[in-house]
Amino acid sequence: MVSTLCLFALGGESPAEQRFPPPDFTETGHQLPVTTTPPPRALWVHYLDVAVLAGALALALWLIYKKRSRRGLFWLSIFSVAWFGFWKKGCVCAIGAPQNVAYALFHPEYAVPLTVVAFFALPLIVALFAGRAFCAAVCPHGALQDLVLVKPVKVPAWLEHALGVLPFVFLGFGLSFAATGSGFPVCRYDPIVPIFRLNGPSLMVALGVLTLLLGLWVGRPYCRFACPYGALLRLAALVSRWRVRVTPDSCTQCRLCENACPFGAMREPSPGVASPPFVRGDRRRLAALLGLLPVLVAAGALIGHRLGPAVAKLDPTVALAERFLQQQQSPVDHGLMTPEALSLQRAERDPKGLLQAAAEMRGRFVLACALFGGWVGLVLGVKLVSLSVHVRRADFEPDRGACFACARCFRSCPQELVRLGLMPAAEAPRPASEPQAVNA
Amino acid sequence: MNAKSPSAPATRREFLRDGARYALLAGLAAASASLVSRRGGALPNQTCINRGICRGCNALPNCGLPQALSFKQATQTGSIP
Numbered sequence: 001m002v003s004t005l006c007l008f009a010l011g012g013e014s015p016a017e018q019r020f021p022p023p024d025f026t027e028t029g030h031q032l033p034v035t036t037t038p039p040p041r042a043l044w045v046h047y048l049d050v051a052v053l054a055g056a057l058a059l060a061l062w063l064i065y066k067k068r069s070r071r072g073l074f075w076l077s078i079f080s081v082a083w084f085g086f087w088k089k090g091c092v093c094a095i096g097a098p099q100n101v102a103y104a105l106f107h108p109e110y111a112v113p114l115t116v117v118a119f120f121a122l123p124l125i126v127a128l129f130a131g132r133a134f135c136a137a138v139c140p141h142g143a144l145q146d147l148v149l150v151k152p153v154k155v156p157a158w159l160e161h162a163l164g165v166l167p168f169v170f171l172g173f174g175l176s177f178a179a180t181g182s183g184f185p186v187c188r189y190d191p192i193v194p195i196f197r198l199n200g201p202s203l204m205v206a207l208g209v210l211t212l213l214l215g216l217w218v219g220r221p222y223c224r225f226a227c228p229y230g231a232l233l234r235l236a237a238l239v240s241r242w243r244v245r246v247t248p249d250s251c252t253q254c255r256l257c258e259n260a261c262p263f264g265a266m267r268e269p270s271p272g273v274a275s276p277p278f279v280r281g282d283r284r285r286l287a288a289l290l291g292l293l294p295v296l297v298a299a300g301a302l303i304g305h306r307l308g309p310a311v312a313k314l315d316p317t318v319a320l321a322e323r324f325l326q327q328q329q330s331p332v333d334h335g336l337m338t339p340e341a342l343s344l345q346r347a348e349r350d351p352k353g354l355l356q357a358a359a360e361m362r363g364r365f366v367l368a369c370a371l372f373g374g375w376v377g378l379v380l381g382v383k384l385v386s387l388s389v390h391v392r393r394a395d396f397e398p399d400r401g402a403c404f405a406c407a408r409c410f411r412s413c414p415q416e417l418v419r420l421g422l423m424p425a426a427e428a429p430r431p432a433s434e435p436q437a438v439n440a
Numbered sequence: 441m442n443a444k445s446p447s448a449p450a451t452r453r454e455f456l457r458d459g460a461r462y463a464l465l466a467g468l469a470a471a472s473a474s475l476v477s478r479r480g481g482a483l484p485n486q487t488c489i490n491r492g493i494c495r496g497c498n499a500l501p502n503c504g505l506p507q508a509l510s511f512k513q514a515t516q517t518g519s520i521p
């Protein structure tokens with residue numbers, strides 16, 4: 001229903017933005033109105049944004065670790081969608097901020113606003129100590145998807161593993177292209193921001209609506225299978241000091257929490273100690289995969305380097321230079337003042353500058369593609385290695401990196417219900433180590 | 441008495457995790473500090489003060505906003521007189 005409403009709301013504005021070139025009014029003498037730009041926001045508004053982010057993060061931490069309240073997180077999600085989403089139009093956005101940071105680190109002349117640095121760093125600092133509290137209810141993208149989740153279905157483990165690589169690939173894509181100054185693809189291909197802005201390219205609007213429709217059954221599809229900032233938070237959460245625990249004291253291994261998690265983040269206890277032949281086999285496989293890792297990185301970088309010139313043609317400057325050279329070799333009179341003809345006219349004013357800019361941009365793309373290819377090789381290699389490493393777990397517990405700290409699992413735990421006084425202690429299952437009561 | 445300090449890491453894995461966490465934190469802090477202390481930071485929070493019109497703007501020399509960078513590049517290459 002929400003998605004349908006969004007579709008209707010967006011329908012009127014989206015096509016209007018893409019009308020180019022403007023109509024020709026030379027015969028009637030009509031003057032096109034001058035495009036106006038909105039006044040800049042006052043400095044205190046930027047500081048207010050940072051303060052609201054810090055406050056929301058602190059509140060999320062309190063709700064997750066102290067209150068253990070799903071209801072509190074639900075209301076915080078609504079606030080985040082309203083404030084960071086629809087009011088702030090999804091900007092400044094922590095998901096796009098890593099690109100600004102990457103661009104600034106490689107371009108000393110570029111200064112990043114303080115708000116962007118804060119939106120990039122604060123959720124990561126929180127994740128280093130307390131996991132993905134930002135994803136829980138502060139990120140408007142995640143909060144919106146969480147709110148539309150009505151009937152969660154389980155994604156098979158093999159598909160979850162395969163698709164779980166995509167955020168890291170998208171992260172590498174965004175950072176390598178931003179760092180080389182080739183573009184900010186994460187912002188360009190963000191499907192949720194057009195929903196917040198009630199405007200955007202038709203393709204991204206359609207993708208956004210589809211993401212929300214899919215999110216009715218698959219929990220947070222963008223967060224789990226696409227979000228590049230989520231990939232960074234996942235890495236940070238792996239080394240976090242504190243993490244979400246389902247049970248306040250002892251786990252009875254009743255598996256209720258496993259069914260309560262719509263994001264496939266619950267991990268079951270590891271089976272006992274493996275026998276020596278299995279351990280030897282696992283070690284040999286791990287050694288082979290570790291040896292394969294640099295090969296995958298080198299192969300990825302080589303493939304990316306080869307694909308670079310072709311990918312560079314997506315850049316408008318390179319594409320214009322190609323068209324310009326083609327026009328020089330076989331001139332075609334376009335006649336009509338199409339956007340292509342107008343751009344070629346502009347190119348003829350300074351062909352040397354255009355070709356130089358195109359060559360520079362092509363070089364950047366080749367470097368970005370090589371970096372990206374190497375990164376993809378690294379991600380695939382590390383994923384293979386991680387699949388062959390066994391983590392010992394005594395109880396059911398959320399995966400440090402995959403858990404969004406949404407607090408859904410808390411109330412599913414009988415021990416938590418006993419703690420809250422919602423269930424008599426005698427009715428709760430006993431820990432696995434203790435004998436269960438038998439009804440006569 | 442053989443009590444451990446509550447803050448001491450209990451296992452080798454926790455020790456490595458602590459080390460990685462503080463290394464990442466140090467890297468993040470260093471990168472953030474370097475970005476915030478840039479020369480362009482002299483302009484209040486890099487907010488445009490002239491409605492996106494760069495020509496004749498007093499803040500242009502220190503401005504690092506994308507529009508200003510494009511303007512500087514265009515004036516250097518001569519595509520804008």
